[in-house]
Amino acid sequence: MEKKKILIIEDNSDIRESTAEILELTGAYSVIVAEEGKTGVDMAIKHKPDMILCDIMMPELDGYGVLFMLSKNETTQQIPFIFLTAKAEKADLRKAMEMGADDYLTKPFDDLELLNAIESRFKKRSQIQVKVAPAADTLHLDEQEQAYLLQDLVDHGRIKTIKKKQTIYESGDTPVYVYYIKKGKVRSYLNYKDGRELSTNIYVENQFFGLESVLLNDKYGDNTSTLEDAEIALIHKDNFFELMYKKPGIASKLIKVLSQNIREKEEQMLGFAYDSVRKRVANALVNVAEKSSTEKDEVTIKISRDDLAALAGTANETISRMLADFKDEKLLTKEGNAIIIFSVERLKNIKQ
Secondary structure, X not given: OOOEEEXXXXXXXXXXXXXXXXXXXXXXXXXXXXXXXXXXXHHHHHHOOOXXXXXXXXXXXXXXXXXXXXXXXOOOOOOXXXXXXXXXOHHHHHHHHHOOOOEEEEOOOOHHHHHHHHHHHHHHHHHHHHHHOOOOOOOXXXXXXXXXXXXXXXXXXXXXXXXXXXXXXXXXXXXXXXXXXXXXXXXXXXXXXXXXEEEEEEEOOOOEEOHHHHHHOOOOOOEEEEOOOEEEEEEEHHHHHHHHHHOHHHHHHHHHHHHHHHHHHHHHHHHHHHOOHHHHHXXXXXXXXXXXXXXXXXXXXXXXXXXXXXXXXXXXXXXXXXXXXXXXXXXXXXXXXXXXXXXXXXXXXXXX
């Protein structure tokens, strides 16, 4: 079996030599080394290694410069790239990932960490090749291929934990990221001039949001905040567009996402125009329930009266009255800050 070729770019001779020795002792890799960035770029272009391990802090041309130059060269831009850094500050690691690095190792690292990181990147690369490369026409990707590529994009995003009721972005902000919910719920909303809010959508786990403004290259038209503690993947728009350009077939998946968002907003606007307050509140409860559980007819939801009022387009006092009426009709009950809906279907079928 042919050995994988790995290029190590590292100005510290002890680290460079010990890392090369570890890899060569496995018998699975052949190693070439460079003592600084400019030489490393030349060697990468000349030898086309299967992977590059590169220090960040180097004289003349640092690791960021190496990655930038190689990413602009068609013959080297697809080579898996792992940063080696002695600086564990989040800003440095975030910059490395946002520039397109596949992974990073914080020095000092042990033998197992090094080998696991390399094997993990080779395994992921081979999975992508097996799943996608056979389909020479990248305009046509099946659901499984689309899901795999999008999940890989998410996995390389920056994960941020955001507390309940915290703002993610505001209307007028310039989009930098596409967002993906790994845990929790997020709502989008508009502000009236008098300070009232109108919720326009609720996003749940495994959903993207913020797509429209990124695709239109326009400022956000609405606001978003968390409905509960959440984990959000921040995917830099450059990485997002890179996937779109390389795999145009992924666009069909995103078109479905955008179409669903538009359909939900159209239905909401029609409801505001023609439905009674009673029907609007029922629809708001159904919306939250369906985003919380898609299988059960009896659902427990947690949403504040303010958020429910914003979703239904009505006042807090009206929400209190409607919830009391629904409780009398045995449609739901309240326990603390939770609302127990006995039957989502019955709420759906509420008439005007």
